[in-house]
Amino acid sequence: xxxxxxxxxxxxxxxxxxxxxxxxxxxxxxxxxxxxxxxxxxxxxxxxxxxxxxxxxxxxxxxxxxxxxxxxxxxxxxxxxxxxxxxxxxxxxxxxxxxxxxxxxxxxxxxxxxxxxxxxxxxxxxxxxxxxxxxxxxxxxxxxxxxxxxxxxxxxxxxxxxxxxxxxxxxxxxxxxxxxxxxxxxxxxxxxxx
Amino acid sequence: xxxxxxxxxxxxxxxxxxxxxxxxxxxxxxxxxxxxxxxxxxxxxxxxxxxxxxxxxxxxxxxxxxxxxxxxxxxxxxxxxxxxxxxxxxxxxxxxxxxxxxxxxxxxxxxxxxxxxxxxxxxxxxxxxxxxxxxxxxxxxxxxxxxxxxxxxxxxxxxxxxxxxxxxxxxxxxxxxxxxxxxxxxxxxxxxxxxxxxxxxxxxxxxxxxx
Numbered sequence: 001x002x003x004x005x006x007x008x009x010x011x012x013x014x015x016x017x018x019x020x021x022x023x024x025x026x027x028x029x030x031x032x033x034x035x036x037x038x039x040x041x042x043x044x045x046x047x048x049x050x051x052x053x054x055x056x057x058x059x060x061x062x063x064x065x066x067x068x069x070x071x072x073x074x075x076x077x078x079x080x081x082x083x084x085x086x087x088x089x090x091x092x093x094x095x096x097x098x099x100x101x102x103x104x105x106x107x108x109x110x111x112x113x114x115x116x117x118x119x120x121x122x123x124x125x126x127x128x129x130x131x132x133x134x135x136x137x138x139x140x141x142x143x144x145x146x147x148x149x150x151x152x153x154x155x156x157x158x159x160x161x162x163x164x165x166x167x168x169x170x171x172x173x174x175x176x177x178x179x180x181x182x183x184x185x186x187x188x189x190x191x192x193x194x
Numbered sequence: 195x196x197x198x199x200x201x202x203x204x205x206x207x208x209x210x211x212x213x214x215x216x217x218x219x220x221x222x223x224x225x226x227x228x229x230x231x232x233x234x235x236x237x238x239x240x241x242x243x244x245x246x247x248x249x250x251x252x253x254x255x256x257x258x259x260x261x262x263x264x265x266x267x268x269x270x271x272x273x274x275x276x277x278x279x280x281x282x283x284x285x286x287x288x289x290x291x292x293x294x295x296x297x298x299x300x301x302x303x304x305x306x307x308x309x310x311x312x313x314x315x316x317x318x319x320x321x322x323x324x325x326x327x328x329x330x331x332x333x334x335x336x337x338x339x340x341x342x343x344x345x346x347x348x349x350x351x352x353x354x355x356x357x358x359x360x361x362x363x364x365x366x367x368x369x370x371x372x373x374x375x376x377x378x379x380x381x382x383x384x385x386x387x388x389x390x391x392x393x394x395x396x397x398x399x400x401x402x403x404x405x
Contacts, residue, residue, distance in 0.1 A: 054267070
């Protein structure tokens, strides 16, 4: 946490709405990406981002700086997404945003990659909320195990084993579509280690 | 080694989360087993595919919407000073009250509170003493009113002894009065409970993060 961020948090805790808005807007793109992956469609994701902002403002007094402000916001956003999906009773993920994104890509071979990504996104959408959250936080947002443990309030060992189970489900679902099991991947980047 | 069991551990191997001994065993196994090598490659491909999912861009409209929503945020009040100050005051009041009742110098407050009962005890004591003297054929001092009308020197040292005995009897009785002790305890417990409640509320307000 930077000094500026600490200062803004203190100001926001003392009731400074502008300081809070500045803090939240800095994190909003990451929060939106998380909400979109959790909810699966833009409208729900935007609602979840706004709801998370209100909740964060309301509960800012409880933020004690034990984790980073971003991690704390992730937890609130994940709860907002879960509440949103419960209220809507809708399937968690659709391909709407992936299709829109796919249309914007004009590189050679983008169609096959787009199909792969859509398949993967659909497989991600079939995971339970908890498993999807762990996969998104670790594999897509790139959080460390410690940060995920803080966000989800779970022991690190539990996070690892749940991630393993979630990946097994994901792989199974993905392999059923015949994408990951095949040796022939169009972009070839799939074989490189992260 | 059992391939099925190993393949469940491949993710931990990839993450480097196995013990050094198990890491070495897994490496040796992977050199020999083609199916486990393929499973490891599939793990790595999955990680890559997940990492290559497009990063969604936040729409500009959402930014505007958030700024608008921020203007309508309900006013947040900083933690009011009233709560911690109230808690401290209640705790101090409880301690002072208890200390004042229990350890007041000179005649204790317990005795002052018990004054009517002491007077009654003194009367009983005098009556009992008078009866005893009458039985033994001694001088009858009469009733309480008569005694108060007579000069003090008539009794001399005996009167002083009577007065001391009266106080001792009343004090003994007072010590045996459970209602007074209960009263003190109730005041102290009530004040301490109120202070604890206020402190708990303050602590709860300061606790981190919603569920």
